[in-house]
Amino acid sequence: MKAANKQQILLGNEAIARGLIEAGLHFMTAYPGTPSSEILPAVVRFGAELKQPPYCEWSVNEKAALETALAAAYTGKRAACAMKQVGLNVALDPVMSAAYIGVVGGFIIISADDPGPHSSQTEQDSRLLAHFAKLPVFDPDSPAQARDLIAPAFALSEKYQIPVMLRPTLRVCHARQDITLGKPLLLKRPANFQRDPFRWAAIPKMRLALHHKLNGKLAAIAQDVAADPALNIWHRQPLARKAPLGILSSGVAAALARDVLAELGLDVEDGPLPFLQTAVPYPLPLAPIQRLLASCSRVLVLEETEPVLELLSPQRERLWGRHSGHVPSAGELTPDALYEVLERALKEAKVKTPRPRGRLLTVPDQAPPRRPNLCAGCAHRAAFFAMRRVFPRGIYPGDIGCYTLGLNQGAVDTCHDMGASVTFAAALSRVYQLDGQAQPVVATIGDSTFFHSGTTGLINAVHNGARFVLLILDNQTTSMTGMQPTPETGLTADGHPGHRVDLLELVKGCGVGQIEQADPYDLPGFFKVLRRAKRHVAKPEGGVAVVIARHACVAKDRGLAIPRQIPVEVLAAARPAPPVFSPQVAACADCGRCVAICPVGALKRTGKGRVKVDKKKCLSCRLCAAVCPTGTMVLEPAGGCTACGLCGAWFACPGLARSADGHVSIDRSWCVDCGLCPHVCQQGAIVAQETPTPASQPA
């Protein structure tokens, strides 16, 4: 389909992709991560307009992605690599050397930042890492500017044989804007790797020479950038008289500040404030910034998230920004944050605001924002419930993906970085073991995250004799970021032929002694699998046990995830009653299972083969009676909802609504008839519906 010259509303990530295709991209790699994930699929889509579309791959992690694209650029091809900002940390090793050694074909590293943060572990500023690695960095303010910066970025990269970074923030990536499409460019560039071991395999002595050369390149690039009016945008040129305040800015903050100034009645183009936006914060274009400084008494620096322009600029004592306390040092520069910053700066500089912001509508009864949750029918929810039941006193290191939302079920105790569930589990079980205690530890990690960073930690754990259960939540896709295929599917980003990598075989190859694959939708069966894993970990010759919880993602394919719809209903409430410890009914085995599983700690062992029930604490959830192997703990199922709260605390399904008094009903706008909750309720209150109402239709 020919799309050139057509106006389209593009997502920022699509605009970046369009820029790449209009600049002759040959080779692209990426690992998905919010807010960068939509770039690569859009490159595939736009690339189809070319006779010879670029090669595109989802790599298994950012380091693999970066090295793969980098080596393509060694041969003269135009290459790019996209990731989220914390992915850049994973890729930092090759990035550092890439600046020294350089490239032949243009190479753009796209690292998408997340000030806020909205969907990340940190608010880190990739521009600082670009500075650290000595790479030029482009900082777009909008989808349109991001598209327009790609061609100059490739040109600069090739002129100086240096990789460059494009650093969009979430408000660029996930903004949409009307953009006039340009023509896709097919660049004829046959692969041409010029053997040069003194460069491509440089020894440390040569690296020093390369470092000197790199410094020379950066100085020349700073000159080039300073001389390019397209990269240094004067929204308001310096005035004849010295202005009390000027603005130096880059990225989305520059765009939003212009809108806020306009709303305050200060016309940006004809107003009293000189305003310079630089599209390349590093290497710093010195001349225009010196011109701005000479024309203003004070300069307010607006940038996200760290003070990069501020640190690199001369005359720092005349800057207002993070060091002077005028700009907050954490959080996104939203329009509201900018209102506060600008109102204060304008007041201190004695610049009048013709239209100050009026009174805001404040409403008293605001509830806290709703927390995200796993989808109704998600198999992870079932796996987490089973884990809590079988390991009620476990420590649960978690990982990064949808399943971090196991937090809602009390099933995630730590979440750090990609793959840390595995290493944390090894360490946590080890320290208790060193103290002579057997502390159960169950780590959870998704399939894509396991391929990304799980194997290294697992090999380390097996080799060093760690003892824990690793639950791999395998839904055969990368759900959180938009269903990108994993190596297990054998599918590739652009449809080039690939091969399946078998997860079970991979785990086996890591040396794990106990591996089982099971479907968490079969909850009773899944309990048994987890119990076998538990026994393996405790055995003298035991070690790491891996359970692969395999079930299709309900958000990706509801039909596959829920092959048989089981509409359920909640039976009317019965009176709650605490369980009764009845040694006269059966002999207590003093196993402690009931005490361990009680969600509120209402049970206590007396040490004399008896268990005491604290009736004040007891919720009457019946878990103790359900796990009692001898029948000493007696509580007949109430046959109706007793508002015990177990399903809310351990299952947390959006389809189970709770009234103010704690009673549960089915919320049909969320329920997908997965039929799992009857296995959760111990009172027999949630049952398959006798006369099903029509199932809710997907929108």
Added chain:
Amino acid sequence: MKAASNKNLRWQAVVAGVGGQGVLFVTRMLALGAQAAGGRVLISEVHGMAQRGGSVISHLKIGDFAGPLVAMGQADLLLSLDPGEAVRNLGFLRPGGAAVVNAPGPEFLSPEARTAVAAHQVRLVCLDAAGLARAAGAAKGVNLALLAGAAASGVLPFGAAQLKQVVLGASPASRQQVNQRLWQAGNEAV
């Protein structure tokens, strides 16, 4: 009804709801409507974690704007698919703005909140879009029913017929009939 000249059009809206309700779809429809009416468009969307049932808002700015976010006190319209999310986001409205909310009536607001809303001269349009969608046999079509209601109540900078055309143009063949029904239900309820 056709917008006469859009050169000077500056219009800002916030669409609120819960992840999975179709906030992004509504925002895109409004953007396409604005584009058809000749306006320049900037949107900010929420992807990732919050889409899993969490609070979701998107921003829409039509006209000569540079950045994609709406400031508190600047929105002409708050369109909310959920009453609780409406309460949380009323602060975006400028004095004299409009709020179109999926709620049978204004009871989702406390008496104090209702007073504050009235004092801010906000035009509050309540529409039981959930009920309408259920009656139309598409319980998850709340977003379309509410959008149709907003168009019919005249709070948009372009005409209802124009927007309807955009919505149906963006609907797949399998959803044409259902979306027609939803549109009509929302349109007639105002």
